[in-house]
Amino acid sequence: MLVVQGNQALDKALKYEQMDQHRGRPELDDCWRLLLAAAKLARDPAQMPNTDAAFMLTAEGQPRLTDSREQAWLHWQPDMGWSCGAHLRGPAREFVEFYLPLCQPLTSGCRVVAHLGQSLDGYIATHNGDAHHVTGADNIRHLHRMRALGDAVVVGAGTVASDDPKLTTRLVAGPHAVRVVLDPQARLGAGYRVFTDGVAPTLLCRQAGIGGAAPGQARLLEVAVNGAGFNLVSLLGGLARCGLRRLFIEGGGVTVSRFLSQGLLDRLQIAVAPVIIGGGRTGVSLPPSDAMTQALRPSARIYRMGADMLYDFDLANGRQATPPPAGLRRLI
Ligand SMILES: NC(=O)c1ccc[n+]([C@@H]2O[C@H](COP(=O)([O-])OP(=O)(O)OC[C@H]3O[C@@H](n4cnc5c(N)ncnc54)[C@H](OP(=O)(O)O)[C@@H]3O)[C@@H](O)[C@H]2O)c1
Structure with missing residues (x-):
């Protein structure tokens, strides 16, 4: 202790x-x-x-x-x-x-935690990709903490194209994570900050055989694909071989949903902000359920972060329809 x-x-x-x-x-x-x-x-x-x-x-x-x-x-x-x-x-x-x-120490495999900050009506950005200030400062600081505790912070190509994020831990003490960008078709140009700023290492994941040089200072990781894009089990294996086993999936909706739908998340954190966007980029998107009994209802802890409510879902034990525990924890 x-x-x-x-x-x-x-x-x-x-x-x-x-x-x-x-x-x-x-x-x-x-x-x-x-x-x-x-x-x-x-x-x-x-x-x-x-x-x-x-x-x-x-x-x-x-x-x-x-x-x-x-x-x-x-x-x-x-x-x-x-x-x-x-x-x-x-x-x-x-x-x-x-x-x-x-x-906690990892005895085997990876630990994969995803986060999305969304509006009350379920959007993570406006229709044209503006995701600034969906959630408040406390939740943003939480994101930086999550990056600092991970080996890698993972985002999809759509997030880099929209936000040109730095993905560093500048708001908290702690190390930067390796920045991992999923860009199977090499659609991103070389000018984005994660490729050029040199503040932290960046690993660009491309479909195996697509070719092309790595952009800027990024290193390249080739990953096999299947009918649903990257073979995510292969991706996790490739990242683990690079020493990246504690993964923080920071978005966007497509990226998080693919990990979720393939049962590869240990935790899913959704921060709900008191804002209604009215339409826009969707957060979690899964095949529809016909009945509520089929809906995913994992056990959750609920925290308050400023004006936002963070639902911390435990997915490590599979799709269990356990009711969330009563009570609200104030955190930050
Ligand atoms: N509020 C939040 O928490 C939050 C967080 C992050 C981002 N955002 C916002 O969300 C928007 C972007 O989200 P998004 O859902 O549109 O895109 P995204 O998840 O950032 O990126 C999706 C793209 O990444 C690639 N990709 C991701 N997972 C893959 C997989 N398993 N296999 C193969 N390719 C994969 C694909 O690229 P290809 O299309 O090239 O195949 C896919 O279309 C932006 O507006 C951003 O500002 C919000």
Whole structure:
């Protein structure tokens, strides 16, 4: 477990009833540093203790082992990974518990989490592709955190063409993820920022055999296709061979829907903003259900991010029609 030493600052933070009341204060920064450290350690479980252990975060923000279990923020168990220490309470605990599943070690395969920010009427952008300010600043900061916890942030060619995004973690502390762009037909020109800015590595995925040079500074990954575009299992295998196993699928709707329809998402996060666009680019799009009993209704946790509501769906256990748990968690 990670423990924060000299935790007067934390005690002060826990007096706040809602995490969003102390956004940006050092207390939240401590929680975030704790999570970054946990994620980093989990990438190399060989360096972790093979018995239950407790960690603390020093005043310099460095994790170190401690014998003081009372003050522990996080526990490490070799067979279970990370869990919250009893010392974490209130909004700090909510915050750490929310991101902790993304900091766990991977014993095999990939962990794939997707996110979409959409309007109340289900659109992720206007009809001509304007997706700025669909969701608010808190949700955008959350996106940057998700990028920082992943090995790669994945977007479709439509998102790069519309937004020319940077896909960096500039709003939070933490490493940049490798930027992965799905452009099977090589339709994107070389001038987009992910190909030219050099801020983080970019991997461009193209259909095998399509040819052509990689744009700008990007590296090329050739992926087999099937009737539904990329063979996504092959894609995940190719990314894993590049060391990219913790994947954050950031959009857009077509890209997320293809992962979802093929049962390849562990989590799907949909942030619903209090805005009605009236029409536009669709978020999730799946084959229609004839009856509500066929609808996908995974278990969900619900968080508030500023004015937006984030539904965090757990898809790892398959299509289970479990009712969502009662209650609302305020997060950021
Ligand atoms: N609000 C949000 O959360 C959010 C997030 C991201 C983007 N956006 C907005 O969403 C819009 C773009 O979304 P979109 O749904 O139109 O496009 P998109 O998902 O960004 O890109 C779709 C394209 O990427 C390629 N692609 C993706 N998955 C593939 C697969 N499995 N196999 C083969 N090719 C694959 C295909 O390119 P080809 O067509 O070349 O085959 C596909 O048409 C933009 O307006 C952007 O601003 C919103």
